Amino acid sequence: MTQPGSPDQPADQLGELVRVAQRGDALAMNDLLDLLAPYVGRLCGPIALQDGPDAAQEALFAIFRRLGQLREPAALFGWVRAIAVREAVRVARRSQTDRTVTGALADLPAPGDPQLATDVRSLLARLAPEHRAVLVLRDLEGLDEQAAAALLKVPRGTVKSRLSRARRSFRKEWQA
């Protein structure tokens, strides 16, 4: 009987799981879903907020439909991360067309800021989806500005200046 996938499994086992799933094996896909759904949920939740389950579903649609295009199974999680973050931003933007977003004056705290730890949800709700994506990539995934910019397909300077300006804005409000 096929054994389920695990985040801690060796790279060769993960590679074999991906290759079998690419051939359309439903049980390998089941195991890959077990492995990827929690990760995709952690990425989509903070970006798409109440639309998180829809975003995670859309991301996994895209991941499993394009699975055959993944040539290097070792790159699985980076590949999944890029798809999940872009899908979460897309779903969040689509859903908030009728809502007021204060993304232009976004308040991004620095990593480790106590406000971030205590009030993540309300902070996220005040940000535009693109800013939430930067925060997730930086604070949850540990990416640097260059990697975050590449994933979001924006210039590195845009990410850097946006973060810097937002942090100043956040400090100003927090200390007021």
Added chain:
Amino acid sequence: MSETQGWPVAELDAVRRLRVLASAQGGLYAEGVIAAPFEQVWAVAADLEGELPKYLPDVRSLRVTAADGDRLEARARGRLGLRARFDGVLRPGWCVLQSRFLIGGIAAVPDGQASRVAFLGSFRAPGLRLLRPLLAPLERRVGRIVLRRLEAQIHAR
């Protein structure tokens, strides 16, 4: 939505998972709400030997031959006498079975006082996949029949 250290986490319930599997596999997919609590629905849906042959039109009998945690092996016999070995996974709200030629899945989640139930059936043979556009109307009809039969079995208990 749950949280990890204050960060919201998006949950993918079993029905959404089956939608993902269906989008990758194609084939017959049907989803509906059954007016019964989840526990009652899953007690019938997960009874592979006793109830599954009653709600799946092509299955005459199914016998679970081995089980290890949520993994299982089963032997099924079709209405026309064909036999097949299935490997599968069975856990609360989620079941996927796969033979050499067929894939079947059923998922259920609570939906208020009722339950949302989804069913997937797909051929693994590439040649049959080419016929999918022609089979689509039939697949939709069969999907509705499966869910109706399942609901009837649940209310008959």
